[in-house]
Amino acid sequence: MNLNHPAAASYFGLSGYYITWMILMAGLSVFCFIIFKRFKLIRIGKPDPRYTDIGQRVSGLIKDGFLQRRQPRYRMAGILHIIIFWGFIVLGLHSTDLLISGLWPGYAFPFMGGLFGSVYNSVKDLFVLIVLAASMVAIYRRAVIKPHRYQDSHQFEAYLVLCLIIFLMITDMFYEGSRLILEHSTGGFLVAAQLSKITLSGASHDALESVNRFSYWLHILTFFFFLNLLPLSKHFHIITALPNVFFKKINRGALKPPRWGIKDIDQLDAVGIQTYRDFTWKQILDFFTCTECGRCTDNCPANAVDKPLSPKTISMKLRDFGYQNSPLFSNGNIENALILGEVIQDEELWACTTCGACEEECPVFIEYIDKIVDLRRWRVLMESKFPREIEQAYRKMEIYGDIWGMGAALRNDWAKGLNLKTVQADADIDVLYWVGCAGAFDSRSQQVSVSFVKLLQKAGVNFGILGKEENCCGDYARRTGNEYLFEILAKKNIETFHKYDIKKIVATCPHGYNTLKNEYSRLGGKFEVIHATEYIFQLLDENKLSLNKELNKAITYHDPCYLGRHNGIYEIPRKIISLIPGAKMVEPEKNKDKSFCCGAGGGHFWMESSGQRINELRTDQILEKKPEIITTACPYCLIMLEDGIASKEMKGQVLVKDIVEIVSEMI
Amino acid sequence: MxxxxxxxxxxxxxxxxxxxxxxxxxxxxxxxxxxxxxxxxxxxxxxxxxxxxxxxxxxxxxxxxxxxxxxxxxxxxxxxxxxxxxxxxxxxxxxxxxxxxxxxxxxxxxxxxxxxxxxxxxxxxxxxxxxxxxxxxxxxxxxxxxxxxxxxxxxxxxxxxxxxxxxxxxxxxxxxxxxxxxxxxxxxxxxxxxxxxxxxxxxxxxxxxxxxxxxxxxxxLSDPQMNIVRLAPPKLRPKKILSPDSNLSAAARINFVMTGGMGQKKGGVVGGDPKQLVTGIIDFLKEKKVIGT
Structure with a gap:
C-alpha cells in the first residue's frame, strides 16, 4: 500500500501542496533578499583578477574544496567536518527531493525510482546516522573539551546550527520510519529509518500518520530556516567556502599590489585600506567565509606570545562591522565608516610577522597578510602614523640603500680577499649572486655569504656580484606597508639588473629571493631567481659538488617562512641534509608548512618587542628534539635562533648554522 | 595657539x-x-x-x-x-x-x-x-x-x-x-x-x-674669509664603523645600529607602594654612596 504524501492532505482547509509552495516562495524570497544584500556589499569592493589559472583553480576546488584536504590537519575536528560536509551534499539532494515531492501530486525526482534511487536511499540513510553522530560529537567537543581556538567565536550560532542539523536528521528519520510502517515496507537498507521504526512500533495508524506529516513539515520548515540562517551567520561559509577556495590566491609569495590593474603607485591618489570600499571583492568574500574555527589564531606566532593579534578575530570583526554598517533594511554607512582605530587597532596591525601560518592553515583559504599590509599601507603612506623604529629603517633604506644604514661604500667589505668578480668589471657571468643587506652588513650573515662564495668557487661557477650597485630589495618596506619606497628601491634594482643584462640570480636570503622572484616582475623585472639551497642541490646533483666529510650529529632544520610557506621549498634543504654522510635528521614538531616563525618577518627584525619573544618560543620548540646543530636557510632566522640559543645560555652546546655553511664545511 | x-x-x-x-x-x-x-x-x-x-x-x-x-x-x-x-x-x-x-x-x-x-x-x-x-x-x-x-x-x-x-x-x-x-x-x-x-x-x-x-x-659675492688648508681623516676606530658584533643579541645589535653604536644607559626604575619606592631610592643612593649607610 502506498502512503499518501503529507502534502496531499489538507490542513485547515488548505491543500498541503499550496502550503509547500508558500513555504518555498517565502523561504526563497527572504533568502534571495539577504543574498542580494550580501552581494551588494561584495560589489563595493575593488576589482581583483581571480579568473586566471583556471586549471589550477579547478583542481584546488576538487582537492581543497570537495576533498577537504586541509581539514584533517586537525584530525578530530577535520574528520567530523568532512562527514558533515559530505552529509550535506548527499542529504541536501534528499531534502530537495522531499521538498519538490510536496509541490505536485505524484512528482518525484528522476532516477530516484530505479537502482540509483535505492542505492542513494541506502547511502543517504546511512549518512543520516553518521551526520547525527558527528553533530553530537561536535557538540560534545564544543561543550566539554572546549578547544582553546573556539574562544571568542560565536558559540551560540555554532550550537544552533548543530542542533538544526540534528533536528533535520531526526525529522528525516521519523518521516522515513513512519512511512515504512505505514507502507508495511521492510525498508531494506534504510538503517536510520529502521532505527526510528523501533521507537515507533506499536503506535496507532493515526498517530503514525501524524508523526509522518509532522516530521515532513518540520523538516521542510527547518530546511528553510537553516537556509536563511546561513547568510546571517558564520555558516555563510556553507555557501561561500567553495567559491572562496576556487578564487584562492595562486602566487602566495607576492603581496597584492596597492590596486590591481595599475602599473605603478603613482597612478593612485590613495593607497591602502581606510574603509570597506578599499577592500577587494575577494577580501570581502573572505570575511563572509570565515567559519571562526580559529585554526589561524591557533597557529599565529604573534598570538602565541600574547600579542594582541588574532587573525580569526580580524575576520570576525570586519565581517560583523560590514554587516552592521550595511543593514538588511536600510542603507547604512559602510562607504564611510572608518576601520583603523575603530575596528582594527594599530597594535594588531603591527604584531603580524607575515609568516603565513594562518593562511596555510585556513581550510577555506582566507588571506590575512594582504589585508594587514593594505591596512598598514594606509597608516604609513596616507597618515604617516606608524612605529618610530620603522621610520628610522625607511630613512636608512631610502638614503643609504640598506636598512643597516651603512651605505654603498661599505657594501663590498665582506668580500675583501675573496677575489670576487663584480659585474662592473666583467658582466659575462652565468649567475648573479644577490648578497642582500644582511649578507653584506651583518657580521654573522657575512660568514654565510663567504661560505656560499667559496662553495660556488669550488664548483667552478662563473658568477658575479653587483657590488656597490646592489640596493635594498625592499621586502621590509613592502611588508610594513611602504609601497612607495618599495617601488623606488625595486625599480632601481631592476634597472641595474637590466643594465648588466642579468638573466639568472641566486640569493641566500629568502626575503630577497621572494621579493625578486615574485614581486619584481610586476614592475618589469625579467630574470630567473633561485634560492641558494636550490642551487646547491642542483650543483650536488650535477656532481659539481660532493659532500665528502662526515658529520655524526643530530641536525634539525627550521623552515624559513619565505622559503617554505611562501615559496613551497620544503624538501630541497632536507634532501641536502640527507646527503651529508652521518647526519641524523631530527624534525621539530612544527615543521614544513606548519613551521613556526622565528619572529623576524614582516618588519619585526627591526621593531621593538615586549613580553615573551617569538624566537625564544621557537627555540624551545626546536630544542625539544635535542638537536646538536640547528640549520636554517635565512639570515634573519639564523640571527633570531642564535639569539634564542644565547638566551637559553646554551651557546656552544647547540650550534645554529645556515645550510650553506654546513655544505661548505662538508665539501 | x-x-x-x-x-x-x-x-x-x-x-x-x-x-x-x-x-x-x-x-x-x-x-x-x-x-x-x-x-x-x-x-x-x-x-x-x-x-x-x-x-x-x-x-x-x-x-x-x-x-x-x-x-x-x-x-x-x-x-x-x-x-x-x-x-x-x-x-x-x-x-x-x-x-x-x-x-x-x-x-x-x-x-x-x-x-x-x-x-x-x-x-x-x-x-x-x-x-x-x-x-x-x-x-x-x-x-x-x-x-x-x-x-x-x-x-x-x-x-x-x-x-x-x-x-x-x-x-x-x-x-x-x-x-x-x-x-x-x-x-x-x-x-x-x-x-x-x-x-x-x-x-x-x-x-x-x-x-x-x-x-x-x-x-x-665677497671674497672667502677662510681657506681650507687640509682635511685629515680621523684615526681609525674600527669598532665604531664596523657592523655590530655577532656575539651580541639581536636586540642589542639592532639597538647598536639604531643608536649609531652607543651603549645603553644604565638605569633602573623602582616600583611599588610609596614605602617601597622610598626604600628603593634610599637603597640606590646608598649603593651609589651618595648618602652614608
Missing part, C-alpha cells in the same frame, strides 16, 4: 653627504671623495623645516619657503622639504666643485632673502658634514637681524616676539626672548620631523622650484 598675524617663514637647508660613509680623501679638492657618497637633508635643517611647517599649521596663515645652495642633485633635498609641507622652494644652483666658505654662502643667501617677505628665518644649528654652524649667524649679520642659536624650544608669544629656550652644556637651558623678524638656528631636539605621506611626496615631485644660477650672484 593663534599667533595673530601671518607667519612667513624662510628655512635655509643644506644637502649633506653622510658622515659615516668612508669614501676617502681627495687631496686635489681638499675634500672627501664624492664618488659613491649618499646624500640627505642635513638633519638640523630638517628640524627647522618641521618647525616652520608647525608654525604655519598652528597659525593657519603664511607660507614656508625653503632655500638651498648646491649642485643640481640638491634638488632632492628641496623635494623632500616640499613633501614635508613647505610651500615654495628656491634652488640656487651652484656648478663646479670649488668650496665655498660660510661667509660666501651667507652672502649669497642674504642677497636673495632680502628681496623676499618673511617674518622668521630658520636654520639648522650646524651641518653634519662640515660642522661650521656659521651661515645662519652671518645671514643675520648681513640682514641686520637678531640671531639666536641652538634653539631647543620655540614659542611665538605674540606677533613680533618669540620666547626661546636655548640648549647649553649638560642639558642646561637658557631662556631668552627675541623680537622678530629674527634668525634662529635650531637644535635637533626642537621637534621630531615628520615622515612625508605618499600624496605629499607625489605632489612634491611636480611642484615648481625656482632656480637661480650662481652667476647672477657673482657680483654680490
Amino acid at each position: 593663534d599667533y595673530g598675524g601671518v607667519m612667513n617663514v624662510i628655512v635655509c637647508v643644506k644637502q649633506v653627504a653622510h658622515i659615516y660613509i668612508q669614501s676617502g680623501f681627495d687631496p686635489s679638492t681638499k675634500d672627501i671623495v664624492t664618488d659613491g657618497l649618499v646624500y640627505r637633508v642635513n638633519p638640523y635643517d630638517e628640524t627647522a623645516v618641521e618647525e616652520a611647517i608647525r608654525i604655519k599649521e598652528k597659525s593657519g596663515k603664511g607660507e614656508v619657503t625653503v632655500i638651498t645652495i648646491g649642485p643640481p642633485r640638491a634638488e632632492e633635498t628641496l623635494r623632500w622639504c616640499l613633501a614635508m609641507g613647505a610651500d615654495n622652494a628656491v634652488h640656487i644652483v651652484k656648478d663646479g666643485a670649488e668650496k665655498q666658505d660660510p661667509w660666501m654662502t651667507a652672502s649669497i643667501l642674504a642677497d636673495r632673502i632680502k628681496e623676499m617677505e618673511y617674518d622668521l628665518l630658520l636654520f639648522g644649528k650646524k651641518a653634519i658634514d662640515d660642522e661650521m654652524g656659521q651661515v645662519g649667524i652671518f645671514v643675520a649679520e648681513l640682514l641686520g637681524l637678531p640671531a639666536v642659536s641652538a634653539v631647543a624650544k620655540l614659542e611665538l608669544t605674540d606677533v613680533n616676539k618669540a620666547l626661546i629656550q636655548r640648549s647649553l652644556e649638560k642639558g642646561n637651558r637658557e631662556e631668552v626672548d627675541c623680537p622678530i623678524p629674527a634668525v634662529f638656528t635650531v637644535e635637533k631636539t626642537l621637534n621630531r620631523p615628520r615622515y612625508p605621506t605618499f600624496p605629499a611626496r607625489k605632489a612634491a615631485r611636480t611642484k615648481p622650484i625656482q632656480q637661480l644660477r650662481v652667476t647672477r650672484m657673482d657680483e654680490s
